[in-house]
Amino acid sequence: MNKRAESDVMQAGLEASAFWMPYTANRQFKKAPRLLARAEGMYYWTADGRQVLDGQAGLWCVNAGHCRPKIVAAVQKQAAEMDFAPTFQMGHPAAFEFADRLARIAPPGFSRVFFTNSGSESADTALKIALAYHRARGEGQRIRLIGRERGYHGVNFGGMSVGGIAANRKAFGPGVAGVDHIRHTHDLGKNSFSRGQPQHGAELADDLERLCALHDPSTIAAVIVEPVAGSAGVLVPPQGYLQRLRDICTKHGILLIFDEVITAFGRLGQPFGSQRLGVTPDLFTTAKGMTNGTVPMGAVFAKDSIYEAFMQGPEGIELFHGYTYSGHPLACAAGLGTLDTYEEEGLLTRAGSLEKRFEDGLHSLKGERHVIDVRNFGLMGAVELEPRAGKPGARAYEAFLKVFEAGVLVRWTGDVLAFSPPLIVEKAQIDRIFDTVRGALAAIS
Numbered sequence: 001m002n003k004r005a006e007s008d009v010m011q012a013g014l015e016a017s018a019f020w021m022p023y024t025a026n027r028q029f030k031k032a033p034r035l036l037a038r039a040e041g042m043y044y045w046t047a048d049g050r051q052v053l054d055g056q057a058g059l060w061c062v063n064a065g066h067c068r069p070k071i072v073a074a075v076q077k078q079a080a081e082m083d084f085a086p087t088f089q090m091g092h093p094a095a096f097e098f099a100d101r102l103a104r105i106a107p108p109g110f111s112r113v114f115f116t117n118s119g120s121e122s123a124d125t126a127l128k129i130a131l132a133y134h135r136a137r138g139e140g141q142r143i144r145l146i147g148r149e150r151g152y153h154g155v156n157f158g159g160m161s162v163g164g165i166a167a168n169r170k171a172f173g174p175g176v177a178g179v180d181h182i183r184h185t186h187d188l189g190k191n192s193f194s195r196g197q198p199q200h201g202a203e204l205a206d207d208l209e210r211l212c213a214l215h216d217p218s219t220i221a222a223v224i225v226e227p228v229a230g231s232a233g234v235l236v237p238p239q240g241y242l243q244r245l246r247d248i249c250t251k252h253g254i255l256l257i258f259d260e261v262i263t264a265f266g267r268l269g270q271p272f273g274s275q276r277l278g279v280t281p282d283l284f285t286t287a288k289g290m291t292n293g294t295v296p297m298g299a300v301f302a303k304d305s306i307y308e309a310f311m312q313g314p315e316g317i318e319l320f321h322g323y324t325y326s327g328h329p330l331a332c333a334a335g336l337g338t339l340d341t342y343e344e345e346g347l348l349t350r351a352g353s354l355e356k357r358f359e360d361g362l363h364s365l366k367g368e369r370h371v372i373d374v375r376n377f378g379l380m381g382a383v384e385l386e387p388r389a390g391k392p393g394a395r396a397y398e399a400f401l402k403v404f405e406a407g408v409l410v411r412w413t414g415d416v417l418a419f420s421p422p423l424i425v426e427k428a429q430i431d432r433i434f435d436t437v438r439g440a441l442a443a444i445s
């Protein structure tokens with residue numbers, strides 16, 4: 001069967017497929033599927049053989065580009081050597097080696113790494129560590145968790161509860177008790193078309209003081225925010241905002257958690273987002289780029305003092321938490337191959353040398369039809385479109401489809417098109433992404 005016929009057969013069969021797709025309009029998709037069949041470097045190939053430039057690093061995760069030889073070889077070797085080994089009361093060398101390698105590139109003072117399997121699990125793990133840390137130090141009354149409107153911390157109950165995207169919450173009940181949210185920082189009235197960090201809005205961090213006054217700060221365990229909010233459409237923190245949040249947390253003994261599931265591993269031009277932004281949290285979460293998206297994995301990085309607080313009690317299990325697949329051998333192998341690739345090719349800082357070209361290309365879309373904002377930081381960017389009356393998201397979805405038909409994959413989220421190419425992207429490919437978007441915007445109503 002030739003490729004075209006194969007894809008016709010697959011597409012004909014999809015309407016009845018058993019696959020309940022995540023975060024997808026299943027009925028709509030299965031009627032007109034978009035199937036990716038192969039990937040290499042900066043490109044995907046569709047099931048019918050079309051080449052597609054990857055403008056979103058898979059799903060914010062394939063930072064070194066697709067099917068990189070060192071990562072592929074490491075996973076293949078590990079799969080043949082030892083498929084699985086438990087990390088409860090047992091260990092295997094790759095888990096220790098990978099944790100130590102990660103700690104070596106982490107900001108100073110973050111020498112402890114707890115493995116998970118996803119960003120969602122990292123968020124929930126970080127929240128639980130924060131609660132247990134306070135309890136271990138005799139501050140068990142700190143039981144509240146603070147998130148931020150428009151925040152995204154995955155889909156598990158903790159992350160959903162501190163998250164602030166309404167659609168992700170409304171069908172699922174009240175969530176975890178004791179959660180509150182500070183205001184988001186998105187302000188098109190003052191900050192539209194900002195290049196890099198917006199000028200206005202540092203004072204929005206003071207909203208945390210409002211919640212401290214309301215709840216009594218001694219009841220608050222942690223505040224969790226993304227350094228740059230990704231899923232809500234690339235919301236860059238205003239200048240001074242994160243430092244102010246840091247200061248308020250320090251003043252009240254509240255832990256600050258950065259959710260770096262997107263911003264870690266070079267996306268902002270430094271290994272970790274906190275380094276680029278110059279603000280240090282107490283805990284931070286990662287996933288995605290940690291294994292270049294090859295095998296699911298996440299991690300929570302903890303400050304030494306947090307780990308040490310757990311090591312003071314009687315001998316025994318210090319933290320009753322973990323996943324069957326924490327430190328899975330295949331994920332560790334993929335992670336080690338990923339770090340080798342990042343380090344050999346300088347990818348953890350390469351975004352810095354591309355940022356200006358990326359910013360200029362993106363901001364050249366200012367003035368195109370429907371565009372009401374353009375924003376960027378590192379190799380993260382977004383174009384926000386005027387929503388169609390009564391149909392939020394529809395215009396940007398159509399633009400996303402047009403861009404895909406023209407051979408470029410970008411991320412559609414609400415009224416926003418978001419961009420986060422692999423960090424191996426070349427300047428001409430950056431130009432092609434934004435030229436394709438320009439063409440699509442001209443073609444839609």
Ligand SMILES: Cc1ncc(COP(=O)(O)O)c(C=O)c1O
Pocket residue numbers: 060117118119120121123152153154155226230231259260261262287288
């Ligand atoms: C900041 C942030 N946290 C958590 C998650 C959830 O990660 P996962 O889908 O791997 O559970 C995401 C996913 O996009 C994210 O962007």
